[in-house]
Amino acid sequence: MTQATTATRPPATPATGRRRLADREGPLASLFLLPAVVYVVALVGVPFVLAIGFAFSDVTAGDPSYDWAGLDAYRRVFDDPVFWQALRNTLVFTGVSMVLIVVFGKVLANILIADFRGKWLVRFLVLLPWTTPVALSTVSWLWLLDSIFSPIDWLLRQVGLLEGNMYWLGRPSLATASVIAVHVWRLVPLAAVIIMAGLIAIPRDIDEAARVDGAGFWRRMFEVTIPLTMPLIAVAALFGAIFTFTDMAVVYVLTRGGPTNSTQVLASWAFVRGIEGGDVAQGAAIALFLFPLLLAAAVLILRAVRRMQVM
Amino acid sequence: MRSYPLWTRRDVLRMTGLAGLGLAAASCAEEPESPGEDADAAAESPSPAFTEPTARLSGSLSILMWSHFVPSHDEWFDQFTREWGEQVGVNVTVDHIDVAGVPARIAAELSAGQGHDLMQYIAPLAQFEPSVLxxxxxxxxxxNRYGEQLEICRKSSFNPTTGKFYAFGPGWVPDPGNFRRSMWEPVGLTDGPRTWDELLEGGSEIMATQGVQLGIGMSQEIDSNMAGRALMWSFGASIQDENENVVLNSPETVAAVEYMVRLFQGAMTDEVFSWNAASNNQGMVAGKLSYILNSISAYRTSQETNPDIANDTLFVPALEGPETALAAQHVMYNWLVPQHATNPDAAKEFLLHYTANLESAAYHSKLYDFPAWDGLVPNLKAWLEDDPFGSQPADKLAFLADSTDWATNIGHPGPANTAEGEVFGLPIIPNMFARAARGEVTPDQAVADATAEVDAIFAKWRARGLIGGGG
Known part of the structure; x- marks a missing residue:
């Protein structure tokens, strides 16, 4: 032991300051973490503090000078029926999307771990919706759901299921369904990859033991596979919820919150009020309503990850 | 100040003919890429005018502006600014971005206190008044140079409460009705609808007999905001009065909303609730709409992509309502010089140079852009009466020569102030019509709800001393 320790010591030359730093884990760790900390502080922390400051001010897009305005912005927000509609829509979109993302993500994960020819190509194609920039993929959906030229409508007409047009984005119920569908479409691949990691990690002998004991597909699914992958399913659900909850691109590109604000969400309404309407204080106040739920989601994610580590 | 071309049209044609002789066969087989690229049109292209700046200029000048709906305008503009920069010793850069992103970009730069020296948008930017020169x-x-500025442009760039020109408004674009003659002929309106009543009757009959709807948007976008105001004004309604007091909740507004309900039920589909700013253009170009309220950009597009529809598309001025016939401007150019501009002198000199060349702007935008000073584009009337860009019939745009008679500014009968700007930036007016048309609320309730939103916005800006009224 003594010999080994001696062997790993640096040569007995005069130590330089640089070498001492390289040998000290504490300062080195801080140094390596510094870029990430600076990044988070500059791009998350500072804007967050600014948003809090703006929410209690009278700042507008044309007048950035800061004057304390107390709760004026919040009073205007609470008096605005569109805000309550946006809050309701945000929760509905998030809840429904989260359930569908998990269900379809699990199904897709089961398919992707199966052995079949061309599996890698399928995995690549399935991941495309997640890797494509949101705005770009949503523009594609905008055309797919167009009121006049929708290929979906054309297909339905060709098979005799439709006369005329569906007006996907012109009717509140269909517009709502369209927004949820696009969220599910783009986030299912992420959920599938997360759940797939859990499925692959399940020891093969557990599944084989269940088969020997006579457990069928559904019983193995609900009593073996899902319980063992639950932490990862929770992570997938929470990521889906966060990405849906905070996203404004899908709504803004597809419907701009319409028809008659029926698809407006907090993020898009904050942008419309704060930037397009010019009332930065009110926009900031609306955006801050995202924070409590995001905080709760972050806590849940971290707890789920810890449970996973314990396993 | 206008300089005349060195060559006459005859010279240009002769030289073009000689130079192109060897390529005649190939040329005969090709069609010009756009109507404006044929020899006749090129020969009429105005020559640039140059006025020496009042002070010596240097440094650089950065310009932020929209990507024009007529692409040939931007090609001309970029070359035009480059040449001016070389003449006066200023390094000019121009950034064109999508029109929908311009207000957000301006807001971001003003907040940051840095960015472009000169900014342009296609609607009044009164909300930025505190941060601009x-x-x-x-x-x-x-x-002084060109006479009195048109009132529509002055009211869209001047705040009477503060006495400040928050913007420079050198030009604008009319917003006529576009209609398909082949569709309106069978319903007895060969020259198109001239009143809102005719639009309702004729449009409903076309919808019933030909299955083609008309397109007055009720969506959360800029064209729907314009259309809604045109209808309100023609019914004697408005958001504010001439003294900037909110007067939205009136029997006239309710009547306008009731009319829109009937128009939607008789002549439109749910499509109009899903539109973006380009949707009515696309529908018209595709031949799927019998009437839209738009500038001539949709028509210019169809000239290139679908000439049959272009030839079948004609125009009418603002429709006559119970009170009057008024339409909003389709585009109102607002140029801002922000307080953070590093070269404001160059920015102002450029604006004057640009104004001196509005004839070129009108020409290269294919008669889309109109000047803010009568007489500044002396050829405009002649061009409208004999369109150099291939209209059939050639005089179909002639009626636009009188468009100031039926066009007015956002905020009419008052100015385009900050409160009107915020209301215009939000979907309050389109949703007022849409909620009633969809049957979500009664017309009275829709107007009352919209008024509550508008009242709050006006009160906020009035408290800041940026708008008048409230007395």
Missing amino acids: DLADVTEEAN
Whole structure:
């Protein structure tokens, strides 16, 4: 032991300051973490503090000078029926999307771990919706759901299921369904990859033991596979919820919150009020309503990850 | 100040003919890429005018502006600014971005206190008044040179409460009705609808007999905001009065909303609730709409992509309502010089140079852009009466020569102030019509709800001393 320790010591030359730093884990760790900390502080922390400051001010897009305005912005927000509609829509979109993302993500994960020819190509194609920039993929959906030229409508007409047009984005119920569908479409691949990691990690002998004991597909699914992958399913659900909850691109590109604000969400309404309407204080106040739920989601994610580590 | 071309049209044609002789066969087989690229049109292209700046200029000048709906305008503009920069010793850069992103970009730059020296948008930007320079000197100089600025442009760039020109408004674009003659002929309106009643009757009959709807948007976008105001004004309604008091909740507004309900039920589909700013253009170009309210950009597009529809598309001025016939401007050019501009002198000199060349702007935008000073584009009337860009019939745009008679500014009968700007930036007016048309609320309730939103916005800006009224 003594010999080994001696062997790993640096040569007995005069130590330089640089070498001492390289040998000290504490300062080195801080140094390596510094870029990430600076990044988070500059791009998350500072804007967050600014948003809090703006929410209690009278700042507008044309007048950035800061004057304390107390709760004026919040009073205007609470008096605005569109805000309550946006809050309701945000929760509905998030809840429904989260359930569908998990269900379809699990199904897709089961398919992707199966052995079949061309599996890698399928995995690549399935991941495309997640890797494509949101705005770009949503523009594609905008055309797919167009009121006049929708290929979906054309297909339905060709098979005799439709006369005329569906007006996907012109009717509140269909517009709502369209927004949820696009969220599910783009986030299912992420959920599938997360759940797939859990499925692959399940020891093969557990599944084989269940088969020997006579457990069928559904019983193995609900009593073996899902319980063992639950932490990862929770992570997938929470990521889906966060990405849906905070996203404004899908709504803004597809419907701009319409028809008659029926698809407006907090993020898009904050942008419309704060930037397009010019009332930065009110926009900031609306955006801050995202924070409590995001905080709760972050806590849940971290707890789920810890449970996973314990396993 | 206008300089005349060195060559006459005859010279140009002769030289073009000689130079192109060897390529005649190939040329015969090709069609010009756009109507404006044939020899006749090129021969009429105005020559640039140059006025020596009043002070020596240097440094750089950065310009932020929209990507014009007529692409040939931007090709001309970029070359035009480059040449001016070389002449006066200023390094000019121009950034064109999508029109929908311009207000957000301006807001971001003003908040950051840095960015472009000169910014342009296609609607009044009164909301940025506290962060921009007063352009009274530029407007006054232009007035000295070219006469009195059109009221529609002045009211869209001047705040009477503060006495400040928050923008310079050298040009605008009319917003006529576009209709398909082949569709309106069978219903007895060969020259198109001239009143809102005719639009309702004829449009409903076309919908019933030909299955083609008309397109007055009720969506959360800019064209729907314009259309809604045109309808309100023609019914004697408005958001504010001439003294900037909110007067939205009136029997006239309710009547306008009731009319829109009937128009939607008889002549439109749910499509109009899903539109973006380009949707009515696309529908018209595709031949799927019998009537839209739009500038001539949709028509210019169809000239290139679908000439049959272009030839079948004609225009009418603002529709006559119970009170009057008024339409909003389709585009109102607002140029801002922000307080953070590093070269405001160059920015102001450029604006005057640009104004002196509005004839070129009108020509290269294919008669889309109109000047803010009568007489500044002496050829405009002649061009409208004999369209150099291939209209059939050639005089179909002639009626636009009188468009100032039926066009007015956002905020009519008052100015385009900050409160009107915020209301215009939000979907309050389109949703007022849409909620009633969809049957979500009664017309009275829709108007009352919209008024509550508008009242709050006006009160906020009035408390800041940026708008009048409230007395």
